[in-house]
Structures are given as structure tokens and as C-alpha cells.
Amino acid sequence: MIDVEQRHQTVANVIPQRLLSAHGGSACFIEQLCITCAPEAARLWGIYMTALAHPWLRQADLARIAGQVGTPAFVYSEAQFRKNLGRVRDAAAAAGLGDRVELYIPFFPNSNPHVLAPLKEMDGVGVLVQLPSEYRLLREFGFEKFIVSPGHVSDDEIAFWDRTGNPTFLASLDEVAYSLRTEAPTISVRIDSLDSGKPGIKFGELDQLASLLEEYDRDLEGLEVYCGSGNSLEDMVGIVEQVFSIYLKYFPTARSINFAGGHGFDYDAWDESEKHFDWQEYFARIADSAKRMNIPQDVKLLFEPARDVLADTGVLLLSVERSLITTPVSNILVTDGCRMLMPSAQLRDRNHNVLFLDSSMQVIRSETTTSAAVRGRTILRNDYILPREVAVPDGTGADSHMVILDVGAYCATQHMEFLNVPPAAEVLVAADGVIQLISTPGDERDKWRNLLTEKQSLDGLSAAA
Numbered sequence: 319m320i321d322v323e324q325r326h327q328t329v330a331n332v333i334p335q336r337l338l339s340a341h342g343g344s345a346c347f348i349e350q351l352c353i354t355c356a357p358e359a360a361r362l363w364g365i366y367m368t369a370l371a372h373p374w375l376r377q378a379d380l381a382r383i384a385g386q387v388g389t390p391a392f393v394y395s396e397a398q399f400r401k402n403l404g405r406v407r408d409a410a411a412a413a414g415l416g417d418r419v420e421l422y423i424p425f426f427p428n429s430n431p432h433v434l435a436p437l438k439e440m441d442g443v444g445v446l447v448q449l450p451s452e453y454r455l456l457r458e459f460g461f462e463k464f465i466v467s468p469g470h471v472s473d474d475e476i477a478f479w480d481r482t483g484n485p486t487f488l489a490s491l492d493e494v495a496y497s498l499r500t501e502a503p504t505i506s507v508r509i510d511s512l513d514s515g516k517p518g519i520k521f522g523e524l525d526q527l528a529s530l531l532e533e534y535d536r537d538l539e540g541l542e543v544y545c546g547s548g549n550s551l552e553d554m555v556g557i558v559e560q561v562f563s564i565y566l567k568y569f570p571t572a573r574s575i576n577f578a579g580g581h582g583f584d585y586d587a588w589d590e591s592e593k594h595f596d597w598q599e600y601f602a603r604i605a606d607s608a609k610r611m612n613i614p615q616d617v618k619l620l621f622e623p624a625r626d627v628l629a630d631t632g633v634l635l636l637s638v639e640r641s642l643i644t645t646p647v648s649n650i651l652v653t654d655g656c657r658m659l660m661p662s663a664q665l666r667d668r669n670h671n672v673l674f675l676d677s678s679m680q681v682i683r684s685e686t687t688t689s690a691a692v693r694g695r696t697i698l699r700n701d702y703i704l705p706r707e708v709a710v711p712d713g714t715g716a717d718s719h720m721v722i723l724d725v726g727a728y729c730a731t732q733h734m735e736f737l738n739v740p741p742a743a744e745v746l747v748a749a750d751g752v753i754q755l756i757s758t759p760g761d762e763r764d765k766w767r768n769l770l771t772e773k774q775s776l777d778g779l780s781a782a783a
């Protein structure tokens with residue numbers, strides 16, 4: 319045996335000093351671990367920190383949610399969403415861009431209007447939509463500030479957006495030509511800065527676009543450029559400068575420049591401060607560039623962050639259905655989830671951090687863990703909810719729950735119907751702690767909600783819109 323001091327030092331070698339000092343030196347479970355458990359202690363410390371780093375999750379009554387709503391359930395936090403938006407806005411203000419920056423949160427990564435409700439009352443904040451159905455729904459829910467990035471669409475759909483009067487970022491010369499011919503109230507374009515497969519007017523078409531606008535004697539209201547997921551902050555600033563150059567050379571009368579999304583979120587990090595995009599640095603660099611390049615003060619700067627403001631506002635609560643199954647091939651954790659509830663984990667190879675909770679919904683902190691694959695509840699070979707194995711603490715069993723963290727973006731809205739698994743419930747924890755159901759779970763017949771009992775002749779149908 320080694321003494322506590324020695325253990326603590328060993329642990330200190332594997333746990334970042336920053337975390338240890340945050341602990342404040344009081345006795346903790348880590349000090350009870352033997353020397354061989356030190357690496358595991360680091361992981362458990364990570365879990366402990368994560369629970370602390372998600373104060374909203376600690377306060378959310380998960381037992382009540384599981385009892386009243388059942389599992390699987392997506393649980394979202396209004397407080398965390400507000401906090402994330404506040405962080406971006408504060409960073410803009412700190413860089414002197416407070417009155418120039420507008421945020422438009424995309425609706426497709428989290429399509430629950432109750433979750434996005436705080437946007438309705440914030441200045442300089444709106445929603446990015448791409449489909450008329452999204453727009454109509456959000457209007458019914460009282461949203462008023464929109465921009466539209468529709469991808470490639472028909473003339474009819476462009477006419478629809480023109481009637482709404484919202485800035486609509488058109489993605490090809492042909493679509494712009496239609497808007498010019500029909501005297502659209504406002505014209506904005508989307509430029510594909512990366513010459514990628516994303517919809518957008520290509521760099522090589524900018525001369526043509528400028529001539530087209532000149533021919534109709536029209537100015538652009540705004541230009542949108544997606545700066546690209548996976549780019550370093552340095553690369554993103556490089557793209558910002560490229561966009562400023564485009565603005566100056568081709569569209570110097572435009573009223574706004576929209577840098578879209580692509581602001582990274584680190585799904586592997588445990589600590590809140592490490593997960594999020596460095597808006598402080600980013601805005602400071604943009605402010606610098608804008609000043610150096612003489613971008614007029616009254617040109618608005620728009621951003622469309624999704625992951626950064628939404629990811630850590632949500633968790634997926636699952637039930638563990640039985641003790642670990644151990645076979646000569648693998649260890650399997652059986653849950654009532656399914657990869658179809660959040661296919662983005664597999665599709666984007668995001669493992670997501672997880673917590674295990676005991677029957678009283680306390681984090682299970684065991685000194686020993688077993689690496690296991692997280693199984694969904696269907697027969698298909700690849701119904702694993704996460705792309706890689708997770709460390710399951712001893713004591714996890716049929717009365718436990720599993721919480722998959724950071725699923726507030728691109729998860730519930732990506733639910734797929736394949737495998738006949740109904741969508742999970744969605745629950746919102748309001749800033750004052752009140753818990754409300756915001757989407758009912760699909761019932762067991764959800765997959766067949768449009769199935770006709772009797773086959774129907776086409777004759778009696780009104781023509782499709």
C-alpha cells in the first residue's frame with residue numbers, strides 16, 4: 319500500500335493540474351484509489367468534472383423525467399442555451415462588434431421551436447430556415463426574425479421567399495437571374511468559398527454575378543460564405559479576409575456579410591471551457607481585419623452557429639436494460655436506445671462523452687470499469703449507438719441509466735424511421751428549473767402513422783401542391 323500523499327501525487331501526474339486545483343485539495347474519492355487505478359481515476363475525475371461542468375444537468379430531475387416520460391428521452395436546457403448565446407454575444411461586444419454582429423441559429427440542427435424560443439426575445443438574434451414548412455411552423459410559434467438559406471430550389475420557392483421579404487441567400491446564377499427578372503424585394507447570395515459540393519455560387523462566377531446585378535441595376539443586400547467545419551481558427555480568419563476582399567472588389571454596396579456556420583465544438587472534451595469555439599479570439603481577429611481592410615462600420619456581420627450554441631444544451635437519457643453481456647467476441651451494454659435516434663454519432667464518428675447513473679440517478683463512480691459497446695434495441699448488426707466502446711463502471715446494471723452528453727445539435731432532428739424505432743420524447747428544463755414535455759415520444763405505431771388501412775385510388779386525391 320502507498321500513503322495518501324503518494325497516491326495523490328500519482329494522480330496528479332495523470333490529471334491536469336488545473337483540474338486538481340479546481341478540486342480545492344479536500345478529501346475525495348480519487349484519494350482512495352490505489353496506484354494502479356490512477357489512470358482510471360483521471361477518467362473518473364473527468365466524469366466528475368463533467369457533472370460539475372453541466373450544472374443544469376445536476377439540477378435536472380432526471381428521475382422524474384424517466385418516471386413520467388420514460389426513456390429514451392432527449393433533455394434540453396434553456397439555461398445552457400442562453401448561456402451559450404450570451405457567450406457569443408459577449409465576445410462580440412468585447413471585440414467592439416456588439417452592434418454589428420447578428421446571430422441566426424439554424425433550425426435544422428435542433429428543430430424544436432420550444433428549444434429555440436429564447437431567440438424570440440433577444441436583440442440581434444434570429445433563425446436560419448431552409449424550408450417553407452420550417453418558416454410556417456416558426457411563424458405559428460411567434461418567431462419573427464429570419465434569414466433563409468434554401469440551397470438550390472425552384473422558381474416557385476424563390477417566389478415564396480420573396481413574398482416573405484426575408485433575406486434569401488440564393489445559391490446559383492440561374493436562381494439570382496430569376497429573382498432579378500421578377501424584381502425581388504431583396505437579393506442576397508451564397509458563395510461557396512471552398513469550391514466544395516455545397517450549394518453556392520463559385521469563385522469563378524463572381525464576375526458574372528456582378529455583371530448580372532449591374533444589368534438590372536440592383537445591389538446585393540448580403541453575401542453568405544460558409545467558412546467550413548474542421549478548419550482551424552487561423553484558416554477561418556483567412557477565409558474571412560477572402561470574403562472581405564470579395565465584398566470590396568465585387569459588392570461594395572452590400573449591407574451585410576454572413577459567415578454562416580462551421581464554428582467547431584469539441585465532443586471529446588469534458589470541460590465546458592474546452593468544448594466551445596474561441597469566439598473571443600475569432601471576433602478580435604475579425605475586428606482587426608475589418609478595420610485594416612476598411613470594411614464600413616455599418617456593414618452587419620452575420621453568423622449562423624449551430625453546434626457551438628446547441629450541442630451541450632442536450633443529453634439523451636437511456637435505460638440500461640441488463641447487466642453487461644460478456645461474450646468471447648465483445649462486451650455489450652444493452653440499452654433501450656437505437657442508433658436511429660441519433661444517427662449523427664455513427665455518421666460523423668462522434669463518440670460523445672457519457673455518464674452512468676444508479677437507481678437514484680447519482681453518477682456511478684466505480685474504481686473499475688469494463689469497456690463495452692453500447693447496443694441499441696434492434697437486431698441489426700450495426701445498431702450500436704456510439705461509434706466506439708465506452709468505459710462502463712462496475713455497478714451498472716438493469717436499474718441504471720446512461721446519459722449521452724452533448725446531443726443538442728443534429729441528434730433528435732436526425733431521427734431515422736428505418737428499423738421501426740419511434741422517435742424519443744423531448745423534454746425542456748426551463749431556466750427556472752421547471753420541466754416540460756416538448757415532443758411526445760412516438761407511439762409504437764409511429765412508423766405506420768401514414769399507412770392506409772385500405773389501398774386508395776388516385777382518382778379521389780387532390781393534385782399534389
Ligand SMILES: Cc1ncc(COP(=O)(O)O)c(C=O)c1O
Nearest residue numbers: 424578579580581622623624625
Ligand atoms: C448554411 C449553414 N449554416 C450554418 C450551419 C451550422 O453549422 P455548425 O453546426 O457548424 O455551426 C450549417 C451546417 O451545415 C450550414 O450549412
